[in-house]
Amino acid sequence: MTERASSRQADTQPEPHDPRQELGAAELRILYRQEAQAKRRKDARPGLWIAVVIYVLFSVSDLILIPDVAAYTITARFAVGLTALLVLEAQLRRGAATDWLDVTCAAAIIFGYIGWLLPASMGANKESVAFYMVFGTIFMMSANLFFTFSFKVSIITSTIILCILYVVNYFLPATLTYKMVFGTFYVSCFTFTSYVNWKLNEERYNVFLNALEAKIQHKEATERGKALLRLSRTDPLTGLENRRAIDEKLRDYWSDWQKLGSSFAAILIDVDFFKKFNDCYGHQEGDRCLIHVANALSDLIKDYNGSIGRYGGEEFIVLARMDKKDKVTELAEAICRTVENLALTHELRRDGISIVTASVGAAFTRTQAGAKLEKIIHEADRALYLAKASGRNCARLFDPTDPQSSDESENLAALLKIAIAQNLVSLVYQPIQDVASGRFEAVEALMRLKMLDGTLVPPSLFIPVAERTGAILELGRWAIRTVCNELLVDDHVRVVSVNVSPIQLKTPGFAASVATILGETGVTGNRLAFEITEGLEMEMHSDILRCISDLKLLGIKIWLDDFGTGFAGLSWLRLIDFDTVKIDRSFLHDCGTPKGMAMLQDIIALVRNRGHQILVEGVETDEQIALMREFGIDRIQGFRVGRPVPAANYQTKKPVHKRPYLRSA
Incomplete structure (x- = not known):
């Protein structure tokens, strides 16, 4: 849904805006003038300094062409130039408006021409002065050469220069032809200068439009890039960082x-x-x-x-x-x-x-x-x-x-990876007795792990690590195969129960792997019982239910282990037809109090009403055995019945033992 919405937003995203379509002509002109003001302000100082330097350097021509009044023209040049620079610097320091800076620069051009022309006209060589007036066109073009005046300011400046030229040309003693030729030349220069200024301003405006459009496109591209970056770093569902x-x-x-x-x-x-x-x-x-x-x-x-x-x-x-x-x-x-x-x-x-x-x-x-x-x-x-x-x-x-979370558990995780190959893992078997007959009907396989130096690791430490790391899968298959080879192939015992983790039951192909082991060893499924611990990890998962159903088709008995200590018991009793329910040892050991006794009786009644056989763990005294007979318990397990021992202790005995109790170290 979120992806489709994003796709729709992308499809309807407008193309980059054309400022000429987005803004009217008046708004664009205002924006242009604002930007042009900034540029004129920036160009005013370097433009005037360059113009003044060139203006002063032309003093050399005064010395050559009008030497008799050169001192006056050169003085005028320096006076006008320095005055213009001082006024401009003062305006910049005070932060004067840009229009006033333009007025100062335009005035510098006009007064620069007047300040030079008046002393020059007083010279004796009138012909030289007449030809020298041609340089006046340079002042006319200075508005475009050194400054970025607006068209209006440039025209006014050039017009004033033209008028000065015509006034001087009128009073200059010369033939009519001379005056007409130079008058036409001045008008031509004015026309050319005005046209160039108009084209320059038009080009500046077009450059402004193109720059504005490029700026908008760049801004949109930048915003899109930022949006894509945010998208790549944001979870689409929650809006959090991914x-x-x-x-x-x-x-x-x-x-x-x-x-x-x-x-x-x-x-x-x-x-x-x-x-x-x-x-x-x-x-x-x-x-x-x-x-x-x-x-x-x-x-x-x-x-x-x-x-x-x-x-x-x-x-x-x-x-x-x-x-x-x-x-x-x-x-x-x-x-x-x-x-x-x-x-x-x-x-x-x-x-x-x-x-x-x-x-x-x-x-x-x-x-x-x-x-x-x-x-x-x-x-x-x-x-x-x-x-x-x-x-x-x-x-x-x-x-x-x-120890459950420390680096020691990581050492155990590494140890479990090599446990089977290095023969660090083994099985011991604890007998399970039928209360009524006194026979040992089954044994429970219990896994043991030793470190490389031979130190034993308690199951309470390595089993959680094996489940967390997934090593329980390989260990579980090894345990089932070992049980079959050590006790079931040669009928040393009737039934062996093996603890199976819910993680194994949720793993695809677990039932098939068990079937493969049974086929390879020639053991029938009814010789095995899988004890499933009732704990928080044993969720009512469809894969678990399906796996249990497949295991029962193989003939394997399904026992519910440690009933009463977890949270799933009643739900699982309702969903699964367990062959045996093992009541946790804690309930038997709490029978010393009336409440504890009542609790044990209630649990027994609950399981019996569901039709399951009952096995009580933790039987350690004769009194507890007598109590189990009184309650009609089917099977018992505990140190009083027999301690866990290696497979060799069963391989030398008949499958069924008739002694009432087995005492083993």
Whole structure:
């Protein structure tokens, strides 16, 4: 819609204006006179100085042609020239009007001729004076040679010179033929000078029109260029700066930080569950939502003297010069509250909130070795990831000491890239017991990671990093293949459950890759169970639902893990027919209080009413086992049942164990 509107505006954009069509003749003449005045004012000083210098240099001709009165003519030349220059300089200093400058220059021409001609006419050699009068035509043409007079002023000046010539010519003792010839010559010079002056003024006017038109065209071209530049740096939907403009500004901020120590913050803002908003209300409403958010945040950022831009999709970025972390945290929290206070309805959220909110990740410049421009954005992105993982609608400031966001997680990300090739990743298996029969019906595969020096990395550290970096995809396929090869191919256990991330379920082709592994290893799908963690990342995404349906067609069992700790539970229980629901260990451990006991019973009743089998995690005592029998729980898992052990512990045993409990170190 915006592009079409822009296209229409471009199509209807008028051609460059012709000033002769835009302004009337009178207006153009006024504008021309205003511009001509400026030029005449500029040319007055150099024109008069040059004219005076040439006028004085003609003193040489006086010494040759009229030596008897040369002293008087030369004195007159200097007197007129100096007087004219002094008057003009005084006028310029006082800021006299341009017309008065023209009068001074014209008067200098007239009096220059009179001041020379009168002493020259008193000389003894009248014939020389008669021929010398021819030089009077030079004064007639001086109005055009040295100055840019208007046609009117030039004609008046030349006419006065002509009259002086005729007066002198009349009283000069000479034949009638002589007077007629020179009189005709003077009139011819006057006519020629007047014509040249008229053509010059006409040409000046045409030059003015062409220059005016060129100036207008240049102005329009400049404005169009600026408009195109603004367009190339502006997001067409929200009107904010786009990624290109923000990247340029980020480089400026970074340069000031490196050179001047001017610290700043980079803040990434992501609208929560925006895809769901689009799916529910349509893309037009989604666009309006982004515009509302952009306008609100833009108003907020003005108070912090910062810049805001759209970084792509539903993500915005803020850059602000700040000197303390507390101010960064304050701004990040203000951004969250600003979006929340818009109260834009979002009914399809599954976290108990029915309005649009935003997750915010902030990073602050800090001294570090080998720091690069991209580092601060990367840190803000890691903080944003933690904000989402913490429940959304919150702000997180990057903390280099936090293992979830610190540089240590980047080391883990690098480690995960080589983990499979370097045999740094392995699986251990924890038994799952059937409460009624006491048999070990299944085991859960748990991933372990060690560093190059052999130090173990807790799953709580490396699993989030693997999900954030996408390494979970390759690790997940490796885990499924390893489970099949280690325990299922030779029937060491009946069923193995494998934890699967929602990121894997959303990845195109995941079900097909699982089918390929089953085909290559010869394991049937009913030997596998995929545990899906109930968490914030497990959105009701159509790709996830489709993938789960494809996996069930392969015979794979689908379990809901850690039920009760996330927000999607009831929705997923309604949408998906889970084979087993695993109740989180925290509910069992809270049974020491009446409220905790009631809560566990309510959850069990809820799951049982949906017809799913129930598995309770965290069983660690005989009393808890007895309680599970009392509640009619189907399966249990915990240290009292058995600790996680390598595959070798199962490869030497029969698939089904009849001992009531398995104690393993």
